[in-house]
Amino acid sequence: MSDRVTGQKAEVIVLGAGIVGVSAAYAVRQRGLSVILIDRREPGSETSYGNAGILSSGSILPLNKPSLWRALPTYMTNRHAALRWDPSWAIRNIDWLVRFLGNATTSRIRPRAAALHGLIGASLKLHREWIVKADAAQRIRETGWLKAWRSDAVAAAKEEQAFLAEYGIASQLLDRQAISALEPNIVPVYKAGLLHTETASVDSPGAVVMAYARMLVGSGGEIRQSDIKAIAPDGEGWRVVLADGAISARHVVVALGPWSADLLRPLGYRVPLAFERGYHREFKPNPARSLQRPIHDAEGSFLMTPMEQGIRVTTGVELTARDAPSSFAQLDQVVPVARGVVEFGEAVGEPWRGARPTLPDSLPMIGPAPRHSGLWLAFGNQHIGFTTGPATGAAIAAMIAGAPPAFDVGPFLPNRYL
Numbered sequence: 001m002s003d004r005v006t007g008q009k010a011e012v013i014v015l016g017a018g019i020v021g022v023s024a025a026y027a028v029r030q031r032g033l034s035v036i037l038i039d040r041r042e043p044g045s046e047t048s049y050g051n052a053g054i055l056s057s058g059s060i061l062p063l064n065k066p067s068l069w070r071a072l073p074t075y076m077t078n079r080h081a082a083l084r085w086d087p088s089w090a091i092r093n094i095d096w097l098v099r100f101l102g103n104a105t106t107s108r109i110r111p112r113a114a115a116l117h118g119l120i121g122a123s124l125k126l127h128r129e130w131i132v133k134a135d136a137a138q139r140i141r142e143t144g145w146l147k148a149w150r151s152d153a154v155a156a157a158k159e160e161q162a163f164l165a166e167y168g169i170a171s172q173l174l175d176r177q178a179i180s181a182l183e184p185n186i187v188p189v190y191k192a193g194l195l196h197t198e199t200a201s202v203d204s205p206g207a208v209v210m211a212y213a214r215m216l217v218g219s220g221g222e223i224r225q226s227d228i229k230a231i232a233p234d235g236e237g238w239r240v241v242l243a244d245g246a247i248s249a250r251h252v253v254v255a256l257g258p259w260s261a262d263l264l265r266p267l268g269y270r271v272p273l274a275f276e277r278g279y280h281r282e283f284k285p286n287p288a289r290s291l292q293r294p295i296h297d298a299e300g301s302f303l304m305t306p307m308e309q310g311i312r313v314t315t316g317v318e319l320t321a322r323d324a325p326s327s328f329a330q331l332d333q334v335v336p337v338a339r340g341v342v343e344f345g346e347a348v349g350e351p352w353r354g355a356r357p358t359l360p361d362s363l364p365m366i367g368p369a370p371r372h373s374g375l376w377l378a379f380g381n382q383h384i385g386f387t388t389g390p391a392t393g394a395a396i397a398a399m400i401a402g403a404p405p406a407f408d409v410g411p412f413l414p415n416r417y418l
């Protein structure tokens, strides 16, 4: 145990330096409180590193929506690129599955869409402000996000457009010619498209988190690299036990993404957190055939995003244990299909795997732990955590300071499950 670490104090300790933790720590500093951010790795090295980099204005409909029921028979075959699942995991986690599917009803659409709309709106505002402050504005592209269908899916595209419009989210319906005009370098395989015009994307999500972490340090925050072993109430505050010592604070924020539930179990909280795992692989782009924006191939169930290192192809969902060995079946399935859309060269680096942390209602937990004062929960941001990290963190900072968050946190409060 190092003496240097033991005994150190701050007003707030944030656990986990993904997009959520870095954002929480920065927002805490902005409110004038002292903060220490702890992670065993460099900021933005895990889930916040390997995502598709989309800052999505329109992801207000979670995956567990009524249309999921129609897709279930196909998903049961375990061959679809959108979803692979491990039967033994499903048996062990039947309770989570029942609750997740229980939210896929018509009556549960609008309350969750309204909640996510508030969170996303507040978060995009912060991203656009912070990325400039962090000197990383060159990484953001305001070119939208294209969802594209190979079939004649105009009706589906129109339905989605009308739904988004109800929340004031703009999008444009495109036919084959309009898609070619927008993305001249792709093969014209798509008949219909919906361009989410208010969505942005970045060319390296990991680098953006790192830039926000530098901004935190610049504002007087501290970052420590250490393995977090446990947290325990300590007088008026909290003691955080690290591999190399222990530190304490009045407030502790748990922002450990897919690892968040582990640390809370000894305190008596059984968090129903599951892992929607996903993969990416990057490929050398052909500079003469570049992509302008992320494209979601709706029927192929994959995404292609132009990134700093190359074209990043990301997969759908694999439902299994967080740490189960990787299976590259989905990547193997979608990469040849992606090659049929845009020309790219050999792979750059190794395939990457991450775990989207998801609660049964697909809403993150943002707020105080119900039975412990000074303990704050900020995780479960599922498929849109890179988008929603800043406002998730800023809401926690506001609540710690006794100020109102920028959006309605009611639907996200942890006491709905704990």
Ligand SMILES: Cc1cc2nc3c(=O)[nH]c(=O)nc-3n(C[C@H](O)[C@H](O)[C@H](O)COP(=O)(O)OP(=O)(O)OC[C@H]3O[C@@H](n4cnc5c(N)ncnc54)[C@H](O)[C@@H]3O)c2cc1C
Binding pocket: 015, 016, 017, 018, 019, 020, 021, 038, 039, 040, 041, 042, 043, 044, 045, 046, 047, 048, 049, 050, 051, 052, 053, 054, 055, 056, 226, 227, 228, 229, 255, 256, 257, 258, 259, 276, 277, 278, 279, 280, 314, 315, 353, 354, 355, 356, 357, 378, 379, 380, 381, 382, 383, 384, 385, 386, 387, 388, 389
């Ligand atoms: C394939 C894929 C594509 C995605 N695409 C998008 C997208 O385009 N747009 C979008 O908005 N979202 C996307 N997401 C979702 C998004 O990436 C996540 O929701 C988000 O990154 C979660 O951030 P986080 O800060 O909660 O977790 P993380 O980034 O995982 O951070 C948690 C941190 O906790 C640390 N940690 C854990 N345990 C310990 C410990 N014991 N001691 C010390 N440190 C510890 C880890 O090292 C890690 O840095 C995607 C996800 C995947 C998998």
